[in-house]
Each structure stands twice: as C-alpha cells, then as structure tokens.
C-alpha cells in the first residue's frame with residue numbers, strides 16, 4: 623500500500639515512473655512537474671499501458687504538491703539536463719534552486735519520506751536536499767553509482783561477449799570524471815575480471831565509463847534517461863521490498879573512508895529504512911587516494927553551492 627512520488631516528468635522522471643509501474647510493487651505513483659499538463663499526460667499514457675503490460679500500479683500527474691501527501695518515497699529528477707559541452711557541475715546555479723524549492727514542497731505534505739535525488743550535480747544536489755529536508759541522512763541519498771556501475775558492466779559485457787547479468791562491479795566516488803572504478807572488485811560470475819581481459823582494454827573501459835554520461839550527451843544533445851530512470855526505480859524497489867540490496871549510493875559520510883561533511887558514492891545496504899548500513903570496503907592506498915581526489919572535486923562544488931547562500 624505504498625505511495626511513490628516522482629518530481630520532474632521529463633525524460634528521467636517519466637522513465638522512472640514507468641519502470642516502477644511495470645514492477646507492480648507500488649499502489650500509486652504520482653508524477654509532479656512544474657508543467658502540470660506534462661505530468662498529467664505522461665502519467666495518463668503510462669496508465670493506459672497497464673492493460674497491455676499487466677500492472678495495477680495507478681499513475682497520476684499534477685503540478686500540485688497536495689497530490690504528493692503521505693508519500694513513502696520521493697524521487698527528485700526536477701532540473702535542467704546537460705547540453706553538449708557542459709559538465710554536470712555547470713548545472714548547479716539552476717538546479718540548486720529547483721532542488722531546494724522541490725524539497726521544501728515535498729516536506730510540506732509528507733512528514734517522513736525517503737528521498738532519492740537524481741538531479742545533477744548529483745553529490746551536491748543530494749546534500750542540498752538533505753539540508754532542506756531536515757530528515758536523517760539515512761533517508762536522503764542520491765542515485766549515481768548504480769548508473770555508473772551499469773555503464774561499466776555494459777561496456778565489459780560487450781568487450782567480453784558475456785551477459786551483463788553476470789558482471790558484478792563496484793564503483794565509488796563522485797558522479798563525474800573523478801569517479802573511482804575498482805577493477806579489483808569486478809568479477810564475471812565470480813571470476814576476477816583481470817583474468818579475462820587485458821589491462822589496456824580494461825583501462826579503456828574505465829575511461830569510457832568515467833565519461834559515459836558525456837558520450838550520451840554528445841550523441842543525443844541532452845543527457846540519458848533509460849538507465850538513470852531504471853536505476854532510480856531499482857533503488858525504490860530495494861526499499862519497498864526491504865531487500866538489503868548492496869548498491870553504490872551517494873550517501874552522507876561521517877568519518878567513513880576518512881571523509882566527513884560530504885555526500886559521496888559508497889556501497890550501502892538499502893532496505894526499508896533507506897540506508898541500513900554504509901559498507902567500508904578495504905581500499906589500497908592508490909584507490910583511497912583516488913577516492914579522496916574525487917571528494918576534493920565534490921567539495922569544490924559544495925563551496926560553489928555554499929556561496930550561493932540559498
């Protein structure tokens with residue numbers, strides 16, 4: 623009997639709502655957009671897909687936050703996407719204001735939701751949402767790691783000609799060029815990937831993963847939506863089913879990995895309370911250095927955000 627709200631009925635939000643409806647695990651999905659008819663239209667279209675694809679999840683769209691009342695989980699995808707030539711960090715001045723006002727509106731109508739942030743620059747928008755929400759940090763986190771890991775797994779699946787299902791991987795750090803792929807923790811059905819692929823090809827895949835979002839922006843003129851929307855829906859599923867799935871998630875660190883006062887991608891257990899546990903993987907010195915470099919890059923964007931004095 624759960625209710626999920628998705629804010630932003632654009633490419634990522636509408637995809638997330640639609641994927642979620644197909645999972646048939648939620649009673650109701652509410653889609654909210656500042657352009658009310660867009661949310662109404664996409665929700666209605668998705669609802670009309672229900673008799674074809676056999677799901678019972680009802681979908682409703684609106685521009686009125688009253689419709690979000692009593693949400694168990696809220697996914698925030700509102701904001702502008704990247705255009706070719708832009709980095710995610712270039713979005714901050716617009717998206718920080720949007721994420722703040724969206725969060726305030728959510729909190730007026732739902733007393734204790736779990737919030738998943740998707741808007742970019744992700745690590746800083748998650749921090750912004752957490753600050754505006756007043757919620758415990760276990761209940762506010764961001765979607766990036768599942769997407770970055772999925773890109774890495776997909777590239778590996780192509781290179782090795784195996785099913786992407788069998789590739790397990792871990793990726794940490796910020797959602798940007800400084801993300802930290804960990805080949806040491808990448809396996810193909812339990813076989814270390816380093817036994818199956820040469821170092822040069824693996825390094826090329828790591829580099830392609832780091833700029834995986836940018837590659838799609840170049841191809842499409844805007845940023846991706848199928849994998850991002852599905853990734854956010856997978857997080858919702860883990861929470862609603864209390865699965866304790868282990869995913870890389872943008873979470874608030876309080877001393878883990880020697881880092882504090884920052885939201886950064888780390889492996890966590892996701893269950894009914896949101897982040898049930900942050901997992902501290904044993905990193906070698908080189909990996910730890912890369913993670914701290916990534917944190918430094920995120921902190922410079924936090925400084926920009928703080929200087930906005932919102």
Ligand code: APR
Pocket residue numbers: 629630631632633634635654655656657660699700701702703704713717720723724740741742743844845846847850
């Ligand atoms: N309240 C609600 N919706 C808003 C608001 C707001 N204050 N401001 C903008 N929106 C809506 C827009 O009207 C639009 O429909 O957010 C939607 C964003 O959709 P797209 O432009 O299609 O962008 P999308 O590709 O979905 O990306 C959204 O997710 O992956 C990130 O970097 C991406 O920050 C971007 C966000």
